[in-house]
Amino acid sequence: MTDRNQPEHLPAPDRISDAEHAVMEALWTRGTLTAAEVCDAVCETRDWSLATVKTLLSRLVQKGAIATRPDGRRYLYSPKIARADYVGGESRRLVDRLFGGRPASLFAHLAEAEALSEDDLEEIEALLKEMRK
Numbered sequence: 001m002t003d004r005n006q007p008e009h010l011p012a013p014d015r016i017s018d019a020e021h022a023v024m025e026a027l028w029t030r031g032t033l034t035a036a037e038v039c040d041a042v043c044e045t046r047d048w049s050l051a052t053v054k055t056l057l058s059r060l061v062q063k064g065a066i067a068t069r070p071d072g073r074r075y076l077y078s079p080k081i082a083r084a085d086y087v088g089g090e091s092r093r094l095v096d097r098l099f100g101g102r103p104a105s106l107f108a109h110l111a112e113a114e115a116l117s118e119d120d121l122e123e124i125e126a127l128l129k130e131m132r133k
């Protein structure tokens with residue numbers, strides 16, 4: 001890692017569970033944290049204990065998603081992967097698995113299911129126009 005506050009652009013780790021993802025979001029949002037600080041961010045809304053958070057942090061370290069370093073009697077945890085890289089990989093897997101690798105099929109499905117609002121459509125159109133420039 002070149003900058004201790006910025007995650008590296010690394011290959012995606014092993015699959016991250018929904019619970020592990022909540023921990024990752026806390027780290028992506030707030031940066032380097034202790035286990036207690038991660039718990040402050042996620043425990044109340046998820047009805048978790050500090051022990052649960054420590055288990056999830058341990059799994060994420062094993063998967064290569066986060067780094068840990070000692071800080072006195074505690075450990076500090078920080079993301080090893082950038083959120084954008086993780087989201088990109090997960091998006092690609094979703095499109096590959098459910099839509100035969102065709103992003104247009106995903107948008108068609110969302111449109112058919114009436115899951116896209118008028119604002120969503122306008123935003124997508126603006127993005128497409130910007131990409132074509």
